[in-house]
Amino acid sequence: MIGCSNSQSGTASANKKPTIGVCFETLQTEFWVAGLDAIIQECNERGVEVVQAVADGDANRQLQQVKSFIVRGVDGIILVPKDTKTCGPMIKAANNAGIPIALFNRPAADKDSKCVAVVADNLKLAEHTTAYLLEKAKARNTPIKAMILLGDLSDENAINRRDGFNAAVTASGLKVDVVSQVPTEWNQEKAQAGVVNGLQANPDINLIFTSSDFLLPSIVSALKASNHYFKYDQPEHVILGGFDGDATAFQLLQEGYLDATGVQDVYFEAKACVDSVLKMKDKQEVASTIADPGFVIHRENMDEKKKEMWGAKSK
Amino acid sequence: MRLKSTMLRASEALPFVLACGLAFYGAMTISGFTSVNNCRNLLDVYSPLLIVCLGQMLVMLTGGIDLSATSTMALCSVVGAKLMSEDIGWVEPSAASVYIAVAAMLGVGFCIGAINGTAIAYLKMPPFMVTLTTMIFVGGLATYVTQSKQVGGLPDTFVNATTNTSLIVIVASVFSTCCYLILKNHVYGKWLFAVGQNVRTATVSGVPTKEVIASSYVLSGIASAFASMIYTGQLATGSPSLGENLLLDIIGAVVIGGTSLFGGRGDVRLLCGGVLFFVLLGSILDLMGWSPFAVMVAKGAMILTAATVDSLRARWSQA
Numbered sequence: 001m002i003g004c005s006n007s008q009s010g011t012a013s014a015n016k017k018p019t020i021g022v023c024f025e026t027l028q029t030e031f032w033v034a035g036l037d038a039i040i041q042e043c044n045e046r047g048v049e050v051v052q053a054v055a056d057g058d059a060n061r062q063l064q065q066v067k068s069f070i071v072r073g074v075d076g077i078i079l080v081p082k083d084t085k086t087c088g089p090m091i092k093a094a095n096n097a098g099i100p101i102a103l104f105n106r107p108a109a110d111k112d113s114k115c116v117a118v119v120a121d122n123l124k125l126a127e128h129t130t131a132y133l134l135e136k137a138k139a140r141n142t143p144i145k146a147m148i149l150l151g152d153l154s155d156e157n158a159i160n161r162r163d164g165f166n167a168a169v170t171a172s173g174l175k176v177d178v179v180s181q182v183p184t185e186w187n188q189e190k191a192q193a194g195v196v197n198g199l200q201a202n203p204d205i206n207l208i209f210t211s212s213d214f215l216l217p218s219i220v221s222a223l224k225a226s227n228h229y230f231k232y233d234q235p236e237h238v239i240l241g242g243f244d245g246d247a248t249a250f251q252l253l254q255e256g257y258l259d260a261t262g263v264q265d266v267y268f269e270a271k272a273c274v275d276s277v278l279k280m281k282d283k284q285e286v287a288s289t290i291a292d293p294g295f296v297i298h299r300e301n302m303d304e305k306k307k308e309m310w311g312a313k314s315k
Numbered sequence: 316m317r318l319k320s321t322m323l324r325a326s327e328a329l330p331f332v333l334a335c336g337l338a339f340y341g342a343m344t345i346s347g348f349t350s351v352n353n354c355r356n357l358l359d360v361y362s363p364l365l366i367v368c369l370g371q372m373l374v375m376l377t378g379g380i381d382l383s384a385t386s387t388m389a390l391c392s393v394v395g396a397k398l399m400s401e402d403i404g405w406v407e408p409s410a411a412s413v414y415i416a417v418a419a420m421l422g423v424g425f426c427i428g429a430i431n432g433t434a435i436a437y438l439k440m441p442p443f444m445v446t447l448t449t450m451i452f453v454g455g456l457a458t459y460v461t462q463s464k465q466v467g468g469l470p471d472t473f474v475n476a477t478t479n480t481s482l483i484v485i486v487a488s489v490f491s492t493c494c495y496l497i498l499k500n501h502v503y504g505k506w507l508f509a510v511g512q513n514v515r516t517a518t519v520s521g522v523p524t525k526e527v528i529a530s531s532y533v534l535s536g537i538a539s540a541f542a543s544m545i546y547t548g549q550l551a552t553g554s555p556s557l558g559e560n561l562l563l564d565i566i567g568a569v570v571i572g573g574t575s576l577f578g579g580r581g582d583v584r585l586l587c588g589g590v591l592f593f594v595l596l597g598s599i600l601d602l603m604g605w606s607p608f609a610v611m612v613a614k615g616a617m618i619l620t621a622a623t624v625d626s627l628r629a630r631w632s633q634a
Contacts, residue, residue, distance in 0.1 A: 051604030085465035153463040
């Protein structure tokens with residue numbers, strides 16, 4: 001449980017609107033843009049002013065942006081760190097200034113620091129998504145040859161998604177041959193090259209799981225180029241699963257090319273972050289980790305679940 | 316003619332004029348901009364960027380470019396961190412491990428600079444291709460060594476030293492003063508300019524052009540290693556992606572700081588102004604609280620304006 005005092009925010013007087021500094025590592029994918037929009041909307045609804053900064057993937061720059069927020073005298077900080085370790089000095093700087101800080105979607109490695117992390121259960125969500133894909137693969141009664149697109153392995157979320165995939169493979173009891181693991185480092189070009197190479201070396205790959213939906217255009221392009229791009233009702237269909245729940249995933253799900261994706265609830269995470277920061281500002285106790293339960297969306301539950309999918313709304 | 320020479324003289328101070336304008340705007344409009352904490356933050360950003368820019372300037376004076384500066388920083392960061400980390404260090408944690416790590420970081424910077432310099436000066440390979448290739452190779456090596464993982468657990472001695480604002484300002488000042496004196500008074504400085512202006516003429520005049528070109532890359536590598544130490548200490552983490560997106564800032568600050576991309580022209584004082592302009596621009600845009608998209612557009616527009624004015628200045632000086 002965490003409680004922060006706000007000793008240095010002298011510029012924010014009691015009758016003044018509170019200000020939250022929101023610092024994103026990047027806005028290069030739909031997920032982060034949707035997250036920023038959701039945080040701003042939540043702040044607007046609560047009468048909180050927002051100052052924003054984006055670090056363009058540079059952790060040193062992000063540290064300076066957090067320090068700038070502190071200089072500016074914000075009442076709280078919401079941070080999307082580049083990774084779990086480099087955010088340590090940022091959290092310390094906020095702690096030293098007595099400013100509450102919440103991490104959106106990515107946890108910190110240093111468990112001793114005072115912050116609230118709002119994160120999806122990446123491992124479970126990836127496991128459930130993969131379990132669904134394997135169920136579909138099992139029904140085909142053919143050997144399963146799988147490919148997984150890994151994220152940046154300095155990102156704990158990427159590691160948990162990989163581990164969730166592996167856990168589902170182990171738990172299924174099926175003979176799954178994971179013939180290709182593509183290290184994308186969250187880069188579309190690397191993803192596309194990796195999938196093309198993987199499909200060239202193993203043209204019989206029939207199941208692909210990507211650690212993030214923003215890599216789906218790269219996969220689609222590679223599948224088309226290698227004549228592997230077919231809908232779910234065709235025998236040549238490559239079973240495809242993802243994670244995040246963005247607009248591309250929703251469109252591919254509707255069109256029948258994507259089988260399932262694990263959806264992170266952006267609105268829940270944004271609300272929880274703003275809520276936690278305001279509570280800590282008022283010296284209330286908040287849990288150090290708030291889990292976004294998320295859900296798996298697939299063809300069978302699409303009509304029911306699409307109203308909760310942020311990608312379906314942003315489309 | 317007199318008007319032109321007056322404008323030329325005035326325009327030489329352009330980076331400082333722009334930086335002063337930004338500082339004045341920040342002081343007038345942003346609460347806390349002139350506070351001690353913010354000044355310290357600005358110096359924390361300014362010092363390592365200035366060091367790596369000085370190395371880049373020496374290379375650019377010879378008509379070359381060092382695209383591998385940021386990858387060199389990344390490899391130095393992970394090698395140093397791997398050596399001294401108290402979690403997974405390659406050597407037993409001790410006071411000596413920090414010195415070993417620092418020496419290794421400088422060694423890595425020296426070696427990468429030497430590889431670049433040898434390929435460019437002695438094998439006559441184009442600087443752009445050589446340093447681009449080194450950038451890819453060294454960046455890949457940093458990722459491979461760490462398997463993309465960040466290296467934490469750096470000793471307090473190292474972190475405290477590299478986050479001590481006074482100390483890093485002193486290091487940056489020593490660097491810039493040495494560069495200034497060498498370029499202004501030492502024969503090596505004259506050789507750097509001579510090689511950049513016309514390499515054939517320099518050779519005929521007895522300048523050891525190969526040694527001058529190669530050594531400029533070595534100095535750039537060492538400067539990158541020093542900058543890497545500060546950046547690594549600030550994050551208390553060795554990172555294979557350290558400085559990943561910093562290359563354009565480095566080259567942009569050097570060019571706005573009056574160094575010609577074609578070689579033979581540059582001044583340490585103007586470079587200090589160019590770096591200051593970049594740092595203030597970033598800080599003010601962050602503090603203004605604009606939408607990130609607006610910040611990117613504003614930053615691009617400001618840099619384009621500064622580069623255009625600098626280009627006009629270069630044209631006046633040639634006319």
